[in-house]
Amino acid sequence: MRNEDMTTDRRGEAVDTPPRRSRGRWRRTAIVSAILLLLFGVPWWTLLLAGTAWPTPVVVAGTALFAAAFVALPAMMLVGRGPGRSRPDWLSAAADALLGVAWVLFVWSVLGHVLRLALFLAGVDDPVRGRAVAVTVVAVVAVLLVWGYAEAMRVPRIKSVDIGIAGLCRGLDGLRVAMITDTHYGPIDRARWSAAVVKRVNDLAADVVCHVGDIADGTVDQRLDQAGPLASVEAASARVYVTGNHEYFSEAQGWLDYMESIGWDALHNRHIVVERGGDRLVVAGVDDATAKASGVHGHGANLEAALAGADRTLPVLLLAHQPKQVTHAARAEVDLQISGHTHGGQIWPFNLLVRLEQPVVHGLSRHGDKTQLYTSRGTGFWGPPFRVFAPSEITLLTLRRA
Structure with missing residues (x-):
């Protein structure tokens, strides 16, 4: 025995x-x-x-x-x-x-x-x-x-959202942030779809392009053909990426390394500073909320580390895969968090179940006195190749002086 x-x-x-x-x-x-x-x-x-x-x-x-x-x-x-x-x-x-x-x-x-x-x-x-x-x-x-x-299966439509941010300097007024998330490159080969998504993103001529996690279901080697077009994404100032929960089902560090290898900034609990018109914006990113429990060495959402050394008089844009991570963002008085994860429910009425775990299923919301959260319905889909009453999106966020 x-x-x-x-x-x-x-x-x-x-x-x-x-x-x-x-x-x-x-x-x-x-x-x-x-x-x-x-x-x-x-x-x-x-x-x-x-x-x-x-x-x-x-x-x-x-x-x-x-x-x-x-x-x-x-x-x-x-x-x-x-x-x-x-x-x-x-x-x-x-x-x-x-x-x-x-x-x-x-x-x-x-x-x-x-x-x-x-x-x-x-x-x-x-x-x-x-x-x-x-x-x-x-x-x-x-x-x-x-x-x-x-x-x-279609290439997502563009969803444009203006977001007013108190304290945003004049040089950053009108800054364009293109957001994709939850591409979930997986068992259905969507290499052509991926290339079409990249073309549509590039047509936006954004200052910053963000991929907010759940890049694929599988390893880099398995999904390289589908992820490859991401190397062609164009941005005037920065291309940034954070992990989602699905990266921790395969090889999170592998995806971070891959995105770095094709020229993206992998925001593994760290930040960069974007400058436009003489003014600066902190763009920070944290690991997914499940990262620590996954057991992957050195991973775990750490907003304090992500903002370490940042000038806190500057506005902060935070990438965090799950909307519920906004709790920490609000405590830190982050100006804007962008998230995915929910897929808007993907197949109605699953959105009602998602709402039991997440504070928001889709759209712009306010948390605390300062922090705003934009939650995307996602660019791709997970699992069942259906979207019912939850359309996919490529999001164009335009930052405005409030």
């Missing part, structure tokens, strides 16, 4: 105890199984059994399809996104797509029961009522998935 499976009693004698790791594994398995049962069970019941009275072959075929998806999703996620660097990208992409389909189908199956209630109140009986709900749910889901895929 392994030592970790044993403890000692008061007399110092060894006694058997249930392995903690096994209990934790069973608990996680139970939670995941319950989620999957809901995710697939609600649509299964809504489309096949809730008063629909479909012919038996239809019910059997539909049940078999849901059962196969129920088994396939966790299996593909485990193999496609499990540990190791030799995971097949096609399997990851298939798992992500199935997850997105399941989520949209679940949400609109739940909402379908609102229609079911309305038809009941209107005096429509089953099976007409049940079949009307089933057909409507399938039609809405199909439209949303096609539209959501197109939204995810």
Whole structure:
């Protein structure tokens, strides 16, 4: 028996105890199984059994399809996104797509029961009522998935935002900050998309270009073709980058080194100073909020280190991947923090769940007496290749004297 499976009693004698790791594994398995049962069970019941009275072959075929998806999703996620660097990208992409389909189908199956209630109140009986709900749910889901895929894969539109900053000097008035974040270069090859994003950013003729983390899902070697166009980004004064939480799933230091190698300033808890019109702006960056817990040596968000040596009479622009990092920024009286991470929820109504963890899902907000926060919906997408009611963006922030 392994030592970790044993403890000692008061007399110092060894006694058997249930392995903690096994209990934790069973608990996680139970939670995941319950989620999957809901995710697939609600649509299964809504489309096949809730008063629909479909012919038996239809019910059997539909049940078999849901059962196969129920088994396939966790299996593909485990193999496609499990540990190791030799995971097949096609399997990851298939798992992500199935997850997105399941989520949209679940949400609109739940909402379908609102229609079911309305038809009941209107005096429509089953099976007409049940079949009307089933057909409507399938039609809405199909439209949303096609539209959501197109939204995810297109080159993001430009979102322009003017931000007034108290104390901004005249030379910095009108400074243009182009912001991309959450590109998530991953199992779907988006090298051409990446090049098109860079072209659109360059057309903005920005003073500062920022990449605010979650650059890729995978290592530099795996995603080099997709990340390569970032070397061509143009900025009048600076190109700056900070890590997001997904860098810590692969090789955070590798991505910092890569961005430095192509001419970007990797703001690993440090700052630079940008000058325009004779006036100066501190541009600082911190590691992602998950960096310290990741165990990567020398990593962990440290705003004090990032601002060490900075002239605090100057305005400060801070890059921090997660909006919740604004708590530290407000204490330090940072003028403006820019963040990503939320994707605006990516697939509605996931934004409601994101709001449970983050103070803001999207847009400009104020925190404390001085600090403002702009949260981007993100430039790319993570996982499921769909964006439903959460469009991607390339953000152009123009700093104004308040």
